[in-house]
Amino acid sequence: MTAEPVPIRPSAYPVPFLVVRTGPGRVQLVNRSDDTLRCVAFLVLGPGVLGADVVGTVEPGGVVETRVHGRDLERSTSLVVRWIRPDDQEYLWRIAF
Numbered sequence: 001m002t003a004e005p006v007p008i009r010p011s012a013y014p015v016p017f018l019v020v021r022t023g024p025g026r027v028q029l030v031n032r033s034d035d036t037l038r039c040v041a042f043l044v045l046g047p048g049v050l051g052a053d054v055v056g057t058v059e060p061g062g063v064v065e066t067r068v069h070g071r072d073l074e075r076s077t078s079l080v081v082r083w084i085r086p087d088d089q090e091y092l093w094r095i096a097f
Contacts, residue, residue: 013085013091014033015093016031016032016033016035016037016083017029017030017031017032017081017093018030018032019095022065024073025048025067025068025069025070025073025097026065026066026067027065027066027067027068027079027095028063028064028065029058029063029064029065029081030061030062030063031058031059031060031061031062031063031064032060032061033060034060035060035085035086036057036058036059036060036086037057037058037083037084037085038056038057038083038084038085038086039056039057039082039083039084039090040054040055040056040057040058040064040081040082040083041054041055041081041082041083042054042055042066042079042080042081042082043079043080043082044068044077044078044079044080045077045078045079045080045094046070046073046076046077046078047070047076047077048068048069048070048073048076048077048097049068049069049070050066050067050068050069050079051066051067051068051069052066052067058083066079068097073097074096074097077097078094078095078096078097079094079095079097080092080093080094080095081093081095
């Protein structure tokens with residue numbers, strides 16, 4: 001009996017952003033990849049209030065910043081970043097305060 005070949009899966013896609021915390025509720029994201037990221041947007045999970053939600057396109061080396069207002073963000077609020085890679089794949093990444 002011959003074993004069936006195991007399909008080769010692509011390696012994991014590393015998150016393209018470096019997170020820089022610049023103050024309470026303030027987050028900068030640096031695009032450290034070689035990709036131009038499209039439709040970059042921020043969403044909030046929890047009771048925090050987002051200062052801005054849609055960024056648009058972020059070039060390699062580009063920086064975007066957002067601020068979430070609220071009390072006790074670290075207990076009940078997360079920031080979600082959404083982007084689309086050049087291959088049209090959509091990604092979401094959750095950042096805890």
